[in-house]
Amino acid sequence: MLKQAVSVTPSLPTAAQPPTGQQAASPEAANQSAVACCAPLSVRALTTDQAVNLAPAFKALGDPVRLRLMSMIASVPEACVCDLASAFDLSGPTISHHLKVLRDAGLVESDRRATWVWYRARPEAFRQLGALLAPPADPPPTRN
Amino acid sequence: MLKQAVSVTPSLPTAAQPPTGQQAASPEAANQSAVACCAPLSVRALTTDQAVNLAPAFKALGDPVRLRLMSMIASVPEACVCDLASAFDLSGPTISHHLKVLRDAGLVESDRRATWVWYRARPEAFRQLGALLAPPADPPPTRN
DNA sequence: CAACTATCTAGATAGCTGTCGAATCAGAAG
DNA sequence: CTTCTGATTCGACAGCTATCTAGATAGTTG
Numbered sequence: 001m002l003k004q005a006v007s008v009t010p011s012l013p014t015a016a017q018p019p020t021g022q023q024a025a026s027p028e029a030a031n032q033s034a035v036a037c038c039a040p041l042s043v044r045a046l047t048t049d050q051a052v053n054l055a056p057a058f059k060a061l062g063d064p065v066r067l068r069l070m071s072m073i074a075s076v077p078e079a080c081v082c083d084l085a086s087a088f089d090l091s092g093p094t095i096s097h098h099l100k101v102l103r104d105a106g107l108v109e110s111d112r113r114a115t116w117v118w119y120r121a122r123p124e125a126f127r128q129l130g131a132l133l134a135p136p137a138d139p140p141p142t143r144n
Numbered sequence: 145m146l147k148q149a150v151s152v153t154p155s156l157p158t159a160a161q162p163p164t165g166q167q168a169a170s171p172e173a174a175n176q177s178a179v180a181c182c183a184p185l186s187v188r189a190l191t192t193d194q195a196v197n198l199a200p201a202f203k204a205l206g207d208p209v210r211l212r213l214m215s216m217i218a219s220v221p222e223a224c225v226c227d228l229a230s231a232f233d234l235s236g237p238t239i240s241h242h243l244k245v246l247r248d249a250g251l252v253e254s255d256r257r258a259t260w261v262w263y264r265a266r267p268e269a270f271r272q273l274g275a276l277l278a279p280p281a282d283p284p285p286t287r288n
Numbered sequence: 289c290a291a292c293t294a295t296c297t298a299g300a301t302a303g304c305t306g307t308c309g310a311a312t313c314a315g316a317a318g
Numbered sequence: 319c320t321t322c323t324g325a326t327t328c329g330a331c332a333g334c335t336a337t338c339t340a341g342a343t344a345g346t347t348g
Contacts, residue, residue, distance in 0.1 A: 051212035062203025130277030
């Protein structure tokens with residue numbers, strides 16, 4: 001069973017294990033290891049390792065619920081889970097699951113304050129993904 | 145079974161059904177309906193419909209093999225399936241499957257020429273996804 | 289037309305994923 | 319300490335997906 005033909009040590013984009021609130025140390029230093037890595041796709045092909053490291057972030061955005069959650073979080077300074085959850089016809093655990101996926105992908109970070117948990121976007125992760133999708137600076141090579 | 149809490153008519157980003165080579169009519173007019181739609185995530189939250197339309201493109205990039213395929217295609221004017229396939233330890237049908245996913249997501253277009261099928265990136269789709277991930281122009285609002 | 293090559297489609301299968309309800313954990317308030 | 323509320327974790331399950339082999343399709347070459 002080959003699966004993905006990868007044998008790298010993933011070294012995931014960001015915080016994956018921290019159960020809850022542990023990102024206090026140095027949020028912007030720990031995370032951009034894998035996300036900040038590559039020239040735009042239109043400039044240079046990715047290596048297998050780079051693709052393995054970057055794909056999870058895109059995957060996390062590949063679900064409509066998560067993409068909307070992401071946009072709701074990114075469009076405000078920070079968002080409370082309670083507000084996020086009320087925008088969907090989904091159970092609390094399901095929203096929590098999606099938020100965890102976004103967090104594991106390094107796209108958001110969370111922070112418990114009193115009774116509530118607040119989520120914030122990680123702009124660095126965005127910038128990196130956006131840069132990957134940037135068109136080439138030179139005129140679009142449509143042929144050769 | 146709620147699933148995604150969506151009830152829209154997807155109106156997918158791009159060509160999904162055309163079995164092979166039918167994109168000759170007006171490639172850049174047919175496709176950008178759904179991909180070209182929204183302000184950056186950091187500016188305004190997506191509606192459910194927008195998220196449903198946009199998520200498949202991110203999902204398509206969310207697999208390491210596809211992300212690398214995408215980068216290989218986007219970094220050259222066009223790429224032959226034979227060259228793409230030889231870069232992976234995967235069967236031909238599997239590569240074909242991944243290319244179809246990318247095509248259905250509107251990220252690439254294909255074109256049979258003689259015995260070979262050539263794939264090209266769709267820069268418009270990239271630009272739109274990249275724009276979604278762009279950071280806000282104003283200083284990053286880290287608090288309120 | 290027959291044979292050959294490149295690619296795609298069809299069908300099968302193991303593993304992943306989105307969802308839920310139930311149970312648990314974290315704080316605030318009695 | 320007990321209770322209440324917000325959020326996460328756990329366990330289960332249906333549906334999806336990445337992969338394969340086998341077979342079909344498209345086009346070139348003899």
